[in-house]
Amino acid sequence: MAMLHIVNKSVFERGTLDSCLKTSLSGSSILFIEDAVVSAVNNTSVSDKIKSELSSKNFYVLTPDLNARGFTDADLIEGIKGVDYDGFVDLVTDNSNVQSWL
Amino acid sequence: MKFTILINEGPYQHQASDSAYQFAKAAIAKGHEIFRVFFYNDAVNNATRLAIPPQDDRNITVQWAELAEQNKIDMVVCIAAAQRRGMLDDDEKDRQGKDASNIHPAFRISGLGQLVEGGIQSDRLITFGD
């Protein structure tokens, strides 16, 4: 089974991304929505930590949330994919189960 | 696929309700079914009939009501959470001896069992919260 993990808070504000990274299995997918999208922008103090997970997990960002906060997909850590709400729906259906980290 | 959506936060205070709404719209556009939207914790406040948001911004309650009407979505407000926060329909108003009700007719008040049932009957249950 592959789980979709959804994180919605900035890594600089809340520990949910850390907990998610520590508890998600290899092969799982992690989607940043709402404020969490800033965690996926390149050249922050957490970029290296996220990059180290890219080989074992699939990372996505909800692009509309990124745009709302003044960024585009071009600003993302390389290897993180932007999706729209359609893509969000697909991630939910393509993975076996889904967990929101709140 | 059939989805149940759980929302745990009130409108405007958190983006949860907006994210849930956009997700629901996209899912419907892709041909999926929204089995139920369940409003818990402060999310019961999404169901107020009385909100007057600024004209140039979205009206979250009305958005949900229109989506529900167009797509026959079951929108359930948890009775326990609603009672705590003073969200009442006419039945509750009469039963509890209050002088007003405030729920928009697109929403119905029911028990937490509706959330569990949603989890059982749906293919996926997604939570939008804090």
Added chain:
Amino acid sequence: MDGEGQTKKFMFVNRKVPYGTVYALESLEVVLISAAFDQDVSLAFVDDGVYQLKDGQSTDGIGMKNFSPTYKALGDYDINKLYVEKESLEERGLSVDDLMELTYEDEDDDWAEKSSIILVSRDELAEVMDQQDVVISS
């Protein structure tokens, strides 16, 4: 009805300290209702969620209802899988001895009283989570 008779694995994930927010209490209310549906229900206490099971909660001074005794009733409702993450306890200077004693009577073992708390490592919890059909976060 579609899905009638179906048993799914439901996990309720708790990550927050109690009383500062309502999530611990209102999550517990869903758990109690879920007992009526004959599903495979478990709870996970991770990060600050471990504080929800802390022994000795006394709320008179803050004027809020102490709902911690409700966790003790879970065993009577056949909800007896409370996963507590080891690392979360350790990070907070806690051990299982600091938590409430939560038990159930095992009908398959002559009603022997057993602990409902299942201490797991982060990695073990990850595996259990991955197996769930429905994860309800609060």
